[in-house]
Amino acid sequence: METISTDVVIIGAGGAGLRTAIALAETDPKLRIALISKVYPMRSHTCAAEGGAAGVIKPDDSFDMHFDDTVGGGDWLSDQDCVEYFIREAPRELLQLEHWGCPWNREADGSVAVRPFGGMQKKRTWFAADKSGFHILHTLFQTSLQFPSIIRFDEYYALDLLVDDGRCQGVTAMEMRSGQLRQFHAKAVIIAGGGAGRMFPFSTNGAIKTGDGMAMAYRAGAPLKDMEFVQYHPTGLPNTGSLLTEACRGEGGILVNKNGRRYLQDYGMGPETPVGKPQLKTMELGPRDRVSQAYWHELQKGNTVSTQWGECVMLDMRHLGEKKINERLPLVRELAASYLGVDIVKDPVPIRPVVHYMMGGISTNTQAATPLPGLFAAGECACVSLNGANRLGSNSLVELLVFGRRAALSALEHIQGLPATNTAALNARAEATQLRIRELFSRTDGTESMSGLRKEMMDTMEKNAGIYRTEEGLREGVAKIDELRERYQRVILTDKTNVFNTDLFQMLELGSMLDCATAVTVGALARKESRGAHQRLDYPERDDKNYLRHTMVYHQGQDAPRVDYLDVVITKSPPGVRDYSGDHK
Amino acid sequence: MKERLVQLEVLRYNPDTDTDAYFQHYEVVCQEEWVVLDALNKIKETIDPTLNYRWSCHMAVCGSCGMMINGDPKLSCHTFLRDYEGVIRVEPLTHFPVERDLVTAPDDFIEKLTRVKPYLIPKKPKPISEGEYRQTPAQLKRYHQFTLCINCMLCYAACPEYGLTPKFIGPAAISLAHRYNQDSRDGGRDERQEIIASKEGVWECTFVGACSEVCPAHVDPASALQQVKIASSIDWFKEHLLPGGGK
Amino acid sequence: MSKPLVSAGPSQGGDSHKLGAGVAREPQPPPREGRMGGAGPLIREVPPTSWYFRHPRYLRYMAREITSLFVGAYCVLLVIALQSLAAGQASYEAFLLTLRSPTSIAFHVLALVAALYHAATWFNATQKAMPIQLGEEFVPGNLISGAHYVAWAALSIVILFLAGVF
């Protein structure tokens, strides 16, 4: 097996991975940086983010307000030292992107423009039309091209972390075009592998969002934190799950049920605001968890619209007018027109909540370090505890910048004066990976179909770990995922050839998703309260006495995982009431 | 929901087992509103797990799923079955080596993209602490269209000149260089001209215009290349006819 | 991809190691002649003399390019006309008479079609080559091309008028 010796390995070349790589290359040009990704960087799912990125820049805004919105939006499950660091770094990172050429929308005077977003009391979301993530990703990718020390390994599927002497020292990965296994030795490893929304059937996430990074860290002993908090985005297309950005509502779009009623006023987000005059932090600009939950209640009441794609509510943007829609929401118009046949200028568009984002992930501290020395994580795959129980729209694009850079700085600190790598020990670990993969090829007793198993997993997650959860459903879910993990050992690999074997990669991805699904269901079962995106019908109230804590799930091989807790860091904002009644100043 | 039996003819090639490519016929029941990618996914899930192709976002923004559909370069996630009758022929993008089935090797494109220096080379560097570069909406609009390239390589598959002369830097890369050249914050045009106004650069373009016809992001690379030709000509005459090279 | 960092792993002696190779495989279709394993990517050459039949847009392009043959030939005719004009009245009038041959008429029809096709494609392209931004907005492309058509029509009418056609 070929060995590639580097200083730092980054797994994942989306927004977080690229930001990390650039920070490393800028800080120390002599560093050897390997940037591994299972897709070419510009295919990463950062490109699908639409609305924008939050950072305090305008004179009427303040760090304190961004802090309060984020902590309250997260239902007080955010670590407040982390939020503090984040909000202060955010404007700097967004300006840095501007200096790298990101085409942010502008005010007439040439300054950066901001738009309103859900759960934010001020306009502070920087945006590039409704392709903000796309522009951030391409700006980062293109900027990264000027650094010769960033050596990309595009279309390498990372398999297992190499851990020796209690610290992470590399990773094994397969070159997808040849099927060759390689091992990367490094003094530090940074995972920036994205989320795992694909374990659900309806998701805004691309096919690549299978939680490989999370699962890899989990298998290597790093805990997954707060995985039960899965964000549903309230406005997805009912057939493809494609995202219609929150900016639809930020710009003034309204949500109505089959009776034409703006039903959000019935769920603590009223009173009703005038149509076309969106008011911050109320009605349609409520936070995602509340707006998605309101849909569920409407569904129970029979107030949803029956369409050929299932039960929907309507997102009405007609009053915005064609000019504003074309200028601010061109992608939304295009998506609705081509996939649903609806012109948002002329008709309301049917939508439903879809799984969008994992608040949980690899447990990291404010330095982006995991409990496993030498392993760092950033972006959606990490849970630095910025987003708490519910992420506010437009915080995640900034999160990947702030903590992508932070991970780089921490990794640099970590590698100073490290003892030499024990090559023989790492080789032995890498060979274990090789055996694992060989077993898949040589398996002759396979009886389970991969796509069948995948579908069962998705259906289980939707049914048992959806917007509202119960003890009974979660028990069933935990048992089912456990069963699927056991059956996964007997999945058949149909394609046994070497070159670009997507049958193999989908099988490995399924394994990752099952690991993540375990953590989600186990964490959700253990959390007997309702907080943010985790809503229990049997425990409808928030329980700060017992659960103002992070869930930590530890891998235990084929056995059930171990669940532990970690206290939330509270610095200045004690848990309070989340108020989206519109009565705020 | 209306369903329909869709017939596809998909180019297959596996270097491990095949000496040459061949077409494989599939019949699969699809929903009327599906895209070609949905049909391929259903084939992979229910008929043939060994069929290989790239895809991710299913919303025409990640640029992974470019393929030839009835001879036209298309994003398969944005090519609707309702627009086709009869057998749909699916092939990997032309002008690129085929790794396997519908998976092509984009190395040449990536190398060219890197070569044109598609990043901001500031006209006047300034520290972050001094805030943003001012840029009016008009200045933004001047280059904005050319920022929309998703690197899907459909324009390379459509460009016959790239097919005939593979060293041609090609539509997307030159458009991206033009994007930065047009940016009010940028001062790197001279550096990029060394590459895009070279022999392998814009002069290989004969303005077939196919790049713009197939571009799923409406970038209009043909326009960028024509503008680059005119600007480069003016440069040349300035450099060679004016005293002091027109500087 | 450049791989300056690669070193041979001691455990495998630097052998490139393919997964599945040397491992029990499911039955495979028989390998075709001598290409089992490592055949590499498939290069599909562009047929250099017939590629333009692949798509109507390429035929339209080739039609545009072919106009140059007729326009070029017509320019040669103009040079000959000048030669006869320089040679005096008799020569020039003889030239005008030769124009009346059926071959000449047929050639004129072709040249006219070619010149018109060239003109249309050229004017349509102006909006791409020379976009105009006024304030924030770009002038609609059709307006730029349209202006060229209008100017062209006016110029043609003036020339026809000066030539005494009407």
Added chain:
Amino acid sequence: MAKSNKPIIWFPFAAGGTVIAFFIPVIVLLTFLAALGYVPTGLSYDSMRAFAGSGLGKLLIFGVIALSLWSSAHRLRCTCYDFGLRADKLVANVLYLAAGAGSIATAVFLLRI
């Protein structure tokens, strides 16, 4: 990589393309009328002689013919390549020389008028 000197060829090509688009269709129409037997008065020997005898006329005629020839030659060169004729250097030399010769002939004839 050095910048190409292609603008020497391309710029007159583009200028010629514009000239062809604006002027050639109407000129073809005029000689077409002559070919059909309706010689416009402007195409009579005297009118043409007067026109080509003037400085402005000479300049116009030379400009139109030389640029159109160049433009056609360049486009024909690309067309040959597109048709699969790969002896590009040879093709280019022949066509550009022909265009050059045509332009010189035009100048010579104009000077004789």
